[in-house]
Structures are given as C-alpha cells and as structure tokens.
Amino acid sequence: MSIKRLNKEYCCSPSAKQYAHVLYELGISKEAVGETEKLFKEVPVLEETFASPVVPMREKLSSIDKIFPEEIKNFLKVVCRNQRMSEISQILFAYDRYCKMQEGIQMATLTCVEAPDEKRLEKIREFLCEKYHKTDVKIEIVKDPALLGGFILKTGDDEYDWSLKGRLSRLEQKLTWR
Incomplete structure (x- = not known):
C-alpha cells in the first residue's frame, strides 16, 4: 500500500x-x-x-x-x-x-474492478472513521477494470493505493531505479 x-x-x-x-x-x-x-x-x-x-x-x-x-x-x-x-x-x-465534513461525515471514493461486499466495505468504513476521527463515512464506488485487481481509496487529500496496477507500477520503479 x-x-x-x-x-x-x-x-x-x-x-x-x-x-x-x-x-x-x-x-x-x-x-x-x-x-x-x-x-x-x-x-x-x-x-x-x-x-x-x-x-x-x-x-x-x-x-x-x-x-x-x-x-x-x-x-x-x-x-x-x-x-x-x-x-x-x-x-x-x-x-x-x-x-458533510461539518456533520462529521468523511467522504471517500473507492475505485475498484468490482464492487466489494458489505463486510469489506464495513472494514474500510471502520478504518476511515478511526483514521480521520469521524462518526460516519460516505463511500462512492467507481468501477475501473484497468486496475486489474485491488482498489484505490481516495479521501480528502490522501490516496491509498492497494491496486494490482499500482503495485506493479511501484515494483517497476524499484527495479528500474539505480
């Protein structure tokens, strides 16, 4: 990540x-x-x-x-x-x-290949509530098959990249960096 x-x-x-x-x-x-x-x-x-x-x-x-x-x-x-x-x-x-921010609601965009199940969504909500000290999270789901797998979570000014495409890109950077 x-x-x-x-x-x-x-x-x-x-x-x-x-x-x-x-x-x-x-x-x-x-x-x-x-x-x-x-x-x-x-x-x-x-x-x-x-x-x-x-x-x-x-x-x-x-x-x-x-x-x-x-x-x-x-x-x-x-x-x-x-x-x-x-x-x-x-x-x-x-x-x-x-x-929404004033109401204690954290906004997030989840970009993924396929929409996650409720259990995974709940874990993401818990993570964001704890991380940003909010009472609730509203997650907008955007489908993007180019990610190959995993997901990208964007909230506020932060981006968490757990996508296969992102991992491959970081691996490529490490391998080509000298």
Whole structure:
C-alpha cells in the first residue's frame, strides 16, 4: 500500500473551496443550494452562459434574479461579478463535501474492478472513521477494470493505493531505479 497527496484538480480549485465555505457560512438552506445544483445539472448551458465573457453582466444578473431561489441570488451574483461562474459545479461539489465534513461525515471514493461486499466495505468504513476521527463515512464506488485487481481509496487529500496496477507500477520503479 502507498499513500500520496492528490493533485488539486482531484476535487476543486482553491477558489471553489473558498466560495463553498462562504456559501456554508451564509447559512443558505440546503434546499436552495440543492435546487440551484439541480438547475445547473438539468440545463448545462446555464453554466456556459454565465461563464461567457460575451454575455453582458446585466443580462447575467437579471437571469439570476429570474431563475434561482431567492436565498442564493446574492451569492450567485457575487460569483458572477467575480467571473467564477465557470467554477460553479466545483463550488457546489465542494459545498456538499464541506457540509458533510461539518456533520462529521468523511467522504471517500473507492475505485475498484468490482464492487466489494458489505463486510469489506464495513472494514474500510471502520478504518476511515478511526483514521480521520469521524462518526460516519460516505463511500462512492467507481468501477475501473484497468486496475486489474485491488482498489484505490481516495479521501480528502490522501490516496491509498492497494491496486494490482499500482503495485506493479511501484515494483517497476524499484527495479528500474539505480
């Protein structure tokens, strides 16, 4: 097993994380944030339009007033004025993770060839709860046959590589290093 720091691209840009923290601190309801996220997912052209330098700012701000829940309009206008709407998906993703972190829930991504059974998942949850001093863990499972076997566990800025592909890669590095 190896542990390494992940690239910043893994989750979100530093500015997206900052906006997510501000969004959390503003105390905007999760329902309003969820509705906003749903709108951006259902109508992908929204993000492109708000991020476009061709669309006049007054039209963007007017559209925000017409489309989004009242609670979140001012936040979105600030993001828009600061020309960060191209990061809105990252901001909303980081917000969700930050909320879960504040609730004592550790987020993790398990990349594997085949989904593990419940017993193995429970052991992974126990490991993460103990390691990160959390009460619960939410694990997203991603299938990747290129791993050949084993799995990669990513949480926060840490990556635990127990995959066969990772082991072979480390073995190759050791054998070719002089």
